[in-house]
Amino acid sequence: MQGPEGHGRLYADEVFRLRIEFGEQYPLDPPDVIFLSPSPIHPHIYTNGHICLDILYSGHNGGWSPALTMSKVVLSLRSMLASATEKKRPPGDAEYCARVGNRSPKLTRWMFEDDKV
């Protein structure tokens, strides 16, 4: 996916690759979506490619809906990059990556209270 223009043009000249895995229960379950290395340096994206975005997860505070198409998911990711004001990793990035390794991001208990970047 092409980095969005956005107001800051922080990612405008970069191209990122996503890995999207659909499980047996799709679309009732969201697909596994992560950025392949090198992932965008962004306050909601960990070095291992895990993305803190509510629509990628179901459950009590998740925002997944089976009506979401992959183009809507990618649009949300581009919008997330476009609204960034600073290129930095989330707090606790190194600890998080060391702890979860390569397991599915769906196993993480995400907190989505932060709406702004």
Next chain:
Amino acid sequence: MAPTAGDRKAAEELKAEGNTLFSKGKYAAAIERYTEAITLCPEWAVLYVNRGMAARKRADWDRVEADAGAALALGPGVREAMKGHYLMGLATGARGDHERSTQHLRKALDAAREANDAIKDEIWRELATANYQHWQAESGARRASHAALRRQLAELLRQNGADLPPQPPAQHGVSAQPALPPEWSALFSQAAWQDVPSEAPSQFTCPLTMEIFRDPVTTPSGRSYERTALLEHLKKVGRFDPITRQQLTEEALVPNVSLRAAIEVYLEEHPWAWGEVK
């Protein structure tokens, strides 16, 4: 001669035994019980329906057709008529009479919807399959007749001294369609258009299953979803409208009868699309 009360009682017992054997998958033994019951009460439609259902499991289509016909001839109630037409649709379809098959399955579906019987989904799938096979047979015949017309026309044009485009070479040993002037070719493609599959309009497909609707339901937001897919969503993902995310419960769903009717018109006009709903 009307059966006596004793005959009726014995027939009921035989029917119950037959039903038990049927549920255990012992269809031949079930058929024997129903046959005995029929000799006692030959005007009891359910017995023919049940025997037909057992014969269906054994793919004995002559038996199925005879029993379904006998049941329907007795002027049965709604449920027996539904099953009678269903069996008749399957049996006529099995011997390639797609036209009668679709007529009977259509009657069975209407009756199942009226009775809101769970068998309606199964009947719908069989109807879709029958309609699709009907289309395959008919479109094949249309293609053959168009090809014959093309050849005749090419021959006539040639005899009239018309300037025909060069004949395309044969491919894989099959000689190609005779080349025709562009205006004639356009006419033939137009005639073949109804048999060319394309993509169904998005308003006729469920945003969850991406398939053509069978039983669309509308939420208070005005969006429509396939009933079974939406119920699964409410159960497993959450009690919200998948598109608007408004709170939603099963009680708020209304069948979208108009959309269903519009889709049936669409399917009549685009019979290849039955292949996508079966």
